[in-house]
Amino acid sequence: MAIPDYPAVRAPSIEDLAEIETAARQTAYGLSEFSTGFIFGYLESLELEASKINGNICIFGRYLKKHFFLPPLGSNKINETVNTCFKHLKEKYGGGRFVAAPKEFLRRFQDNPRYEIESDRNNFDYTYLTKDLIDLPGSKYQAKRNLVAQFKRNYDYRLVEMDKRVLFACMQLQEKWCNIKSCLMDESMSMESRFVFKILSNYHKLKLLGAAIIINDEVEAFAVGEALDDSTAVIHIEKANTHFRGIYQAINNFFCSEKLKSFKFVNREQDMGDDGLRKAKMSYYPHHFAEKYIISQK
Structure with a gap:
């Protein structure tokens, strides 16, 4: 219809x-x-x-x-x-x-x-050059490169596709993350959590792109995105167990390297005014912003 x-x-x-x-x-x-x-x-x-x-x-x-x-x-x-x-x-x-x-x-x-x-x-929306997120070039990305290198060196991990079993494990990780963050007490975080579960539950119907990191047979990080247009991919979700040092930097780097390398740009969405999230997104040096405005009638 x-x-x-x-x-x-x-x-x-x-x-x-x-x-x-x-x-x-x-x-x-x-x-x-x-x-x-x-x-x-x-x-x-x-x-x-x-x-x-x-x-x-x-x-x-x-x-x-x-x-x-x-x-x-x-x-x-x-x-x-x-x-x-x-x-x-x-x-x-x-x-x-x-x-x-x-x-x-x-x-x-x-x-x-x-x-x-x-x-x-x-x-x-924070928009980055995909090549920068893959190569992490120059001195400004040195800390990111070091964290990815430490992660590779310190953990026996696998990067895997999002099959049915992995998707279920991703939901379990999201539930743990939500409990730690007490997201049900915050409307914005609760809305985000519902979004994650719905995306994971309909992953194949929506023809999304995704990958997960497995350590000791457990999913400890995952990322999900999709093509926004011919030149830009958008990342909707990046979740990880911070018990593993460098895992957030690793899942972003691995996901971009394996799934998004054919796109010129990666849109990592907004920071919603969260200071910590803004600092994290700025630390990857966006190429540009997709600016947005609110228009009201007087």
Whole structure:
């Protein structure tokens, strides 16, 4: 069943993902929000719905009780489509925001006094040269290289594919991680955990890319991503047991080397305003950011 024309709106199904993926690649925003993993993984948590307005795919949702819509996927009557999205949220919920607006969208609204624009730095996607994540070149990556080398030297490990048994073991590791972090006490972390379980449970249906590190017959780290477009892969998940020194650096390096080497760039998504996560992502020296903005009607 195709995504319905407006005013009909419904939650996108797994069968709709191919249509959304095609439209996202043609529109070329390059944002992690338009990956199939993001849309399917956060479908319930963000209450995502989709509709076609002027032939453009529009995705609506709600996060922390605030309603939003993503950039329309398409090129037909975009300003009119955006205004219809604002009108839909106002009539149905009393208001809402246009989120994850890419920089190229700003020229449409920045001189219009009806709109207010703010930078959403916490949700900028960190984008790296894949070659840098594989080679870890130069002095700035020396600490990373040392940690990967120590990991290789200190542990008897295997890098394995994500078969059914490994996927189940990855879920067990995620459950341990969630218990340690008390993620059920935090809405954002709880949402992320639900996302991880849903992605792992539907790994093969979503045609994702993944790998896991096994030590002493136990999965101790795993990573999952997918192609965002022909030149960029996006990494959705990196989880590891920090009992093993250097394991986070190792899983990132191994995953990029084995699964992502055909892509020029790797998008490692956002830091969500978490200082520790921001420091970790900046320590890999991003090539650029996929900037995002929030647009509101005054």
